[in-house]
Amino acid sequence: MKKIILVFLFSLVFGLDTTMTLTGQGTVKYRPNMAIIQLGIEESYSDAAAGQKEINKKMNDFIKSAMGYLPKEQMETNALQVNRKFDYRDGRAVFTGYDIKQSLRIYCTHLELVGTLIDLSMKCGLNSLNGVSFSHTQPEAFQKNALDLALKDATQKAKLIAQTLGLSQVELIDLQITPAQTPFIVEAQPRLMSIQSADNATTALPGDLTATQMITAKFSFKGKPIK
Numbered sequence: 645m646k647k648i649i650l651v652f653l654f655s656l657v658f659g660l661d662t663t664m665t666l667t668g669q670g671t672v673k674y675r676p677n678m679a680i681i682q683l684g685i686e687e688s689y690s691d692a693a694a695g696q697k698e699i700n701k702k703m704n705d706f707i708k709s710a711m712g713y714l715p716k717e718q719m720e721t722n723a724l725q726v727n728r729k730f731d732y733r734d735g736r737a738v739f740t741g742y743d744i745k746q747s748l749r750i751y752c753t754h755l756e757l758v759g760t761l762i763d764l765s766m767k768c769g770l771n772s773l774n775g776v777s778f779s780h781t782q783p784e785a786f787q788k789n790a791l792d793l794a795l796k797d798a799t800q801k802a803k804l805i806a807q808t809l810g811l812s813q814v815e816l817i818d819l820q821i822t823p824a825q826t827p828f829i830v831e832a833q834p835r836l837m838s839i840q841s842a843d844n845a846t847t848a849l850p851g852d853l854t855a856t857q858m859i860t861a862k863f864s865f866k867g868k869p870i871k
Contacts, residue, residue, distance in 0.1 A: 663817065666801045668859045670793025673852045674786045676778035679758045683765045684723075684747035684772040692726055692742045699746050702769035709764055710750070713757050723747040747774060753781065759846035778850040787824050790857035795819075798861040811867030818862035824855070 685702055689695025707719055725745040730737040748770075752758055755778075762773060780786070799816065806814040 663862055663864050664802070664805065665860060665862045666798045668794040668796070668798030668801070668861060670790040670795075670797060670857045672786045672790045672793065672855045674780065674855065676780050676850050676853050677753060677755070678779050678781050679750075679752045679755055679848065679850070680777045680779060681750040681752060681758060681761060682747060682774035682776070683750065683762070683770050684745060684774055685770050686743070686745045686772050688729060688741055688743050690741040692744070695742055695744045696726065699744055703746055703748060706765050706768035706770055707748070709768060710761060713761065713764075714750070714752060714754070718751045718753075720749050721746065722749045745772075747772070755848065755850060758848035762846045762848075776848060778853065780853060783853075783855065786853075786855040787857060790824075790855040791821065791859070794857045794859045795861070798859060798863075802861070802863040802865075806865055806867070809865075809867075811865050813866040815864045815866070816861055817864045820860040822858035822860070824857055 683706075685699050687695060687699060689698070703721070707716065710719065723746065725743075727743045727745075729740050729743050731740045732738070750761060752761065758776060762776075765773075802814045802816075806812075
């Protein structure tokens with residue numbers, strides 16, 4: 645690093661144009677506007693067909709009830725598993741039935757309904773809450789703001805160097821953008837929820853989401869030699 649600075653100063657002393665590469669970082673915090681709820685049922689049955697029938701009924705009952713709060717298009721079944729269950733006795737595997745699991749993913753754009761939907765699922769017989777994450781439907785806008793801040797950060801550093809050395813001109817000649825830490829997808833950087841109980845009801849308290857952007861910028865410095 646010292647060698648680079650010495651070369652930089654040497655160039656300026658003799659009135660030569662020179663360049664320097666600087667980094668910039670921008671960070672934007674924003675509130676989520678969508679929750680992704682993972683609900684499900686996990687039960688053991690001696691008969692697989694009867695078990696699937698009962699689980700399907702509970703899941704359908706919940707979906708019908710939940711449609712009073714959000715469209716069916718915002719709910720999707722994302723897993724169904726039927727596994728044979730064994731009990732090992734005296735070195736032998738004894739078949740004891742089936743473990744059946746079915747899960748549902750819900751995209752809820754009204755955060756105040758998260759607790760209501762969780763409570764409703766339990767009333768309908770669902771017994772598994774596999775997680776709730778929070779996201780935003782348009783994270784691209786916040787990532788762009790973070791990119792703007794990163795560019796301003798690098799530019800301010802370049803201007804400070806130019807001002808300190810008494811140079812009259814600084815110009816951006818190359819820019820490399822580091823892949824964003826917050827992907828441009830709906831489920832960007834999910835944040836686990838906090839659940840609190842109040843009056844026997846579940847409430848969800850989402851935290852802020854963060855969009856961070858890093859850049860590497862090359863600047864050209866021109867001006868009179870240092871006196």
